[in-house]
Amino acid sequence: MLTTLLAHQWKESRRSSVFGQSIAINIILGFFIAYFLLSFLVLGFFIDDLLRQAYPNQNPVAVFNGFLLYFFLVDLFMRFMLQDLPVLAIQPYLHLPIKKARLIHYVLLKSVPSLFNFWALLILVPFMVKILMPAYGIMVAAGWLLSVLLLTFFNNFILIYFKRQLSSNPKLTLLFGVAVVGLMLADYFGLLSLRIASASAFNFLLQNPWLVVLPAVLLALAYRLNYTFLLAHTYPEEIALKRNNAVEGGDITFLNRFGNTGKLIALEMKLIWRHKRSKSVVFMSLLILSYGFIFYPNKLYQEGFGMFLFAGIMMTGMFMFNYGQFVPSWQSGHFDALLTKQISPYQFYLAKFWFFVPTSLVAFLVTLPYAYFGWKVVAINLAACLFNIGVNTFVIFYFSVLNTNRIDLSKSSAFNWQGVGASKFVMMIPLILLPLLVYAPFGYWGIPYWGISAVGFLGLVGFALHKQMLNLVASRFLSHKYKIATGFRQ
Template sequence: MFKRFLKLEWKQYFRSSYWQKGIALKIIMGFFALYMMVSFLALGVGSFFIIRKTMPGQDPFQVVNSFLLFAVIGDLIFRYLMQKLPVMNVKPLLVLPIKKNKLVHYVLGKSMFSAFNLFSLFFYIPFSVVLIKENYNTSGVLGWLFSMILITQSANFLNFIINKNTIALTVLGTLLIGTIALQYFNIYDVTVHSQAIFNGIYENPIYMLIPVALVAILYSVNQKILRKQLYLDDAVKVKVKEANTADLSWANRFGEMAPFIKNEIRLIWRNKRTKTVFLMSFLFVLYGLIFFTNPMYKEKMEGMLIFASLFVTGGFVLNYGQFIPAWESAYYKMLMTQNVSYRKYLESKWYLMVVVTAALFILATPYIYFGLNIYLMIAVGALYNMGINTLILIFAGAFNRKQIDLNASGFGNTQGTSAKQFIVVIPVMIIPIGLFYAFSLPFGFNAGIAAIAGFGILGLVTKNYFMNLIAKKYIKEKYAAIHAFDQKA
């Protein structure tokens, strides 16, 4: 039965729009996965010798054990934000004579071989080989290795239990930040306990039974949870909400874009997730306090101040723009049947992001307290967000193929997130920092600021030209997007 499930998923993958949306993106993702594997492998092979060279008086194995607790908590947070249960499209199978337990075991079993679990093996296995070659106790090292593999699997199953639970994310984030702060300010040495736990497994491999029991318990809990959810009634049930109306007649002045602007405003205000994104954008204005109050960045890492400046005014552009047009995935098919200009449809989103960015820049005016240079950074960051990042994110939206449930929880919701959201970070965040250094190092601070501002102004001036190109790309990808959004996750 498991073999048949694998065949069904294989056919679904190659027959769906996900395979057809471009081989170039798959090549990029393949290189990214290869880079991660090589990085973990290099770290696994070389970390022992690097630690022994940089910390001559300490045992490298003990040093690694001292920080494994931080790594486990960080891994859980990363999984919470990125990992999803590799479910099949089980709805058609629920009416067939297939035991639900088989479906559940298949889904959980498949999750054990996800990339989130495999990447860590590229560190733990070579690191264990190095330990054995360095004459560490073989049985102890093997016990430690299998324990780490089991702890990784425990994190895998624990994530499926706590995922989408904002309280769990808050607790994990507070725990990680709190332990790092305690360690950094020498208030309490957390590494002592981490070292005792993992060194204890090495000295007494019998303790490996504890992670074995933990994996078994978490697997069983997941099995029961998923078993209860595999009912057709739950799969087809639809929630109905009453919509609120508002007077948006003022938007009529925008002509052909007016219907789209009204639709965007209603979309944002009537749904949990979009409303959260909008409101959280204003909290991003406070992001600069983390960087602008630290003299280290001003003296040695000015590029990080550019990074912060982009975030101060770019909260809405970055968080809302990266999911265009997936916000409308539920009715995208209907929207594309209307006799309206595709260019106006996209331009309405551009105007919305520019207006909100301008409002955030006004709210950031008090940052002038930290000096004119800081305020200039925020100003050019706003220009770059309006002139370049808006266009980049709208263009990237042509490749969005994942649905978004607007009625789902707004906070901590990673639905619709894919690797594209991380790839787009390169032009959105890395390029302006690179521009700053390229001009500021040879010509000074003002030249770096002027370069970023120049690109932002250039984007605003050439907006119409690039919007026409982007509209053509959307038209080309129109039916692929309709088909993808029409598929049920």
């Protein structure tokens, strides 16, 4: 049965109309993955020397163990942002003489070979061989490594469970997120020390290798939690399409005066208001506006403007990034109808542009109270806002033609991650790196205000030439619109 299901999954992927598309993105992504894996491997061989330099009077094993809890928290965050749920089109199998348990075990075990579960071995194995084995012996060192690996698998299954709960019980997932953030804040404000707790726990594990059974029990419980949840939600009536209840909404009179552009913006706002998926984007973007409290009071970032610029780009452009990464997938349900209307691609993207401009300006206005940390913060955020409007908007539009994944808004809910994958992460790289690259030479020459001015000036130039830029985007859309429409029909 396992080989049969694997063969079906491979055929489904191979025969898909989108197979082989976005080859350039996959190549870039592969390059970055190889680079980071090589970096982690090198770090694994030299991490003991780095720990001795940073903590000269402490045992490197105890120091390393002290950071393991931080590693698991960061691992949870990375998985939440990037890891896709293991899926199987299970409905066609339910009427066949196949035990449902086999299908569920297959879905769960699909997540085990994920790169997220094994990349840490590039650091852990060299550290174990160089430090732990000479000090504690091979059996104790192997037990320590197995414990960390089992806890990594526990992270995998517990995160999968809470991601699945997003659609049926978002409050439980919100409570889980609050607990994780609360732990990190308590450590930051000195209410408790995760380092001390982590070092004590894993040092005790080294002294008592039989305690490896505890991570194994946790893993078994997390697996059972997922199994029970899927077993209760794999009946045909559970998987059937839900009825799409229409929601009435009034016209936005103010926007009607701007013609077709205003009407398209009004439709965009109604789409956001009527669906939990799009409203969650607004909510998450509002949370990013508190980024300044992380960067501006920190003395490490006071000397240069690079990190301040990063914070400004994120705060004034996060809604644009979060919402724009799914353009035009938000309209995937009625994309074919849009193609038949008297709406040109230029009008379509012009409406998106004038929808993003006010959101960035409002975000900048909200960040004005950060002037408490210095007026240079206001100047940096203004430059970041202009750059987002005049440059990053068109970067998002340029990559938008690669969005061929359909979004079913009738199935969405708060914090829905449908369609989120590594390709979206690749798109975020130029959005963040471009302003930093513009600023970098000026910061190196010791004239940071000139660098900030250059970032803002490029944004103004892009805004002044927005008609020409939108024409280029519209031409690119015309050459890809049938490919996009085909992907949305899947």
